[in-house]
Amino acid sequence: MRNLYVVTHPEATHHVDGLVGGWFDADLTDRGAAHAGQIAEALAGRFPATATVELFSSDLLRARRTAEVLGKRLGVGVLLDADLREKSYGEAGGRPQAWLDERFVPPPAVGERMRHDEGVPGAETKWELAVRAYAALDRILRSRVEHQVVVTHGGTATFLIAAWIGMPLDAAGLVGIRFSAGGITQLREDDYFHNRWIVHLNDVDHLA
Known part of the structure; x- marks a missing residue:
């Protein structure tokens, strides 16, 4: 049995400052740091005392700081992987959200959505983000x-x-899942049918 917990980092400074995140290396807010501790406690309660746990993280500061809190509570080191980073918004990263909104070119309803140019210099396409996310999961x-x-x-x-x-990469152009800051998604693969379950999606009950 495999249990995989996908944690979205809690509140970061770009959230409260109204700035574009992406590869902009925002830190956690005090509230986000407190929520990281609550995430750690929630995860610790789900693992047997004898469990062996692996911990992977994006190398961006807000995710890395979250992972360090989890690792300390779980007694494991953090394996950093740049492919787990957020989508790069190129020149928009760290700028006011309004700056991006004025320049953003939304994808078409039909046709090529994954490789669509959103109009911001240096920004990744959804295809580029998906390719590295798929590669990261494969390694994990x-x-x-x-x-x-x-x-x-x-x-x-x-x-x-x-x-x-x-989901095939070419079919992922329409996928959209809303995740909350500090949410936990539990995935499970059983050893008999080898089904890949989504046990809990974006659970935030642990956050005060």
Whole structure:
């Protein structure tokens, strides 16, 4: 049995400052740091005392700090993976959200959505984000450790779920899952049918 917990980092400074995140290296707010502790306690309560746990994280500061809190509580080190980063918004990263909104070109309702140019220099396409998210999950699943935790970002988490259920990359252009800051999504693969379950999606009951 494999249990995979996808954690979206809690509140960061760009959230409260109205700035574009992406690869902009925002830190956790005090509230976000407190929520990281609550996430750690919630996860610790789900693992047997003898469980071996692996912990993976985006290398961006807000995710890395979250993972460090989890790792301290769970007694494990953090494996950083840049492919777990949020989508890069290029020149928009760290700017006011209104700056991006004025320039953003939304994808078409039909046709090519994954490789669509959103009009912001240096920004990743959804295809580029999805390719590295799929690759990151593939590397994580090569391990046979029963309990794994992944700290990432909302946009990236969407494509981790798509990869988990085996959605072909070319079919992922319409997928959209709303994740909350500090949410926990529990995934499970059983040893008999080898089904990949979504046990809990974006659970936030642990957050005060």
